[in-house]
Every structure is written in C-alpha cells, then in structure tokens.
Amino acid sequence: MNRTALISAALAGILAFTSVPAFANGISIYQHGWANEAGGAQNGFHNNVGVHQEGRRNSAVAHQNGRRNTAAIGQQGRRHSATTVQTGRDNAAGVAQFGQRHNATIVQDGNGNIAAGVQVGRNCDGSVSQSGNGNVAAFVQTCH
Numbered sequence: 584m585n586r587t588a589l590i591s592a593a594l595a596g597i598l599a600f601t602s603v604p605a606f607a608n609g610i611s612i613y614q615h616g617w618a619n620e621a622g623g624a625q626n627g628f629h630n631n632v633g634v635h636q637e638g639r640r641n642s643a644v645a646h647q648n649g650r651r652n653t654a655a656i657g658q659q660g661r662r663h664s665a666t667t668v669q670t671g672r673d674n675a676a677g678v679a680q681f682g683q684r685h686n687a688t689i690v691q692d693g694n695g696n697i698a699a700g701v702q703v704g705r706n707c708d709g710s711v712s713q714s715g716n717g718n719v720a721a722f723v724q725t726c727h
Contacts, residue, residue: 609631610632619636621644627648632656634658636656636657646669652675653674653676657677658680664685665680665687665688670692674694682702683706685707688709693713693714696713697719701722
C-alpha cells in the first residue's frame with residue numbers, strides 16, 4: 584500500500600467517526616445554580632431536547648423514542664422536578680415552573696400531540712398523559 588492510499592484510508596476512517604449524520608438528535612442543556620440534574624435518552628432521529636434550569640436542586644429528565652419530537656423544560660427556582668416521555672412522531676412537550684417545589688410530568692404516546700405547562704408559585708403538581716394522535720393539552724397553575 585503506498586503512502587497516499589494509507590493517508591486517504593486513515594482520513595476516511597477519522598471522518599467516519601467524527602461526522603454527524605443529517606438525521607441526528609439534538610440536546611441543549613444550560614444549568615446555572617448548583618446540584619441541578621438533567622438526563623434522559625433519545626432513540627430515533629430529528630428529536631430535540633432543551634432544558635435550562637438555573638436555581639438549585641432541580642431535576643429534568645427527557646425520554647424520546649421516535650422522530651421529530653421536541654421537549655423543552657425550563658424551571659428557575661429550586662427543587663423542581665420535570666419529566667417528559669415521548670413515543671411516536673411530531674410530539675411537542677413544554678413545562679416551565681418558576682418558584683419552588685413543583686413537579687411536572689408529560690407523557691405522550693402517539694403522533695402530533697402538544698402539551699404545555701407553566702406553574703409559578705410553589706408546591707404545584709401537574710401531569711398530562713396523551714395517547715393517540717393530535718391531542719392538545721395546557722395546564723396553568725399558581726399554587727402557593
């Protein structure tokens with residue numbers, strides 16, 4: 584094997600391991616405070632998760648299985664817990680939360696479902712479960 588062929592083969596191998604395919608999933612996490620946790624899993628393609636958090640002791644988990652699902656979480660204060668589980672295609676899940684000690688769960692099983700949120704004060708619990716196609720849900724709370 585000549586030197587040019589060897590270098591070409593090495594470069595091709597490196598590019599194969601470092602290239603991101605066009606159907607890749609996306610994740611964006613920003614955590615400002617301390618003791619915040621974020622995790623989850625993505626299986627499929629064109630799925631996107633954004634978290635944010637700030638404050639302290641917040642926990643965000645997003646699971647996606649399918650295609651073109653979007654999960655955005657938020658949070659801000661402290662001791663919030665948010666979980667999104669999406670199975671299917673073209674689902675959108677949000678959350679938000681703000682004060683302290685909120686819990687939110689959104690489960691979507693199907694296609695084209697939309698679930699929102701927001702919670703504000705403290706000690707709110709919000710849960711949405713969608714099964715099937717084309718469901719829309721919103722919850723707004725101002726717990727004290």
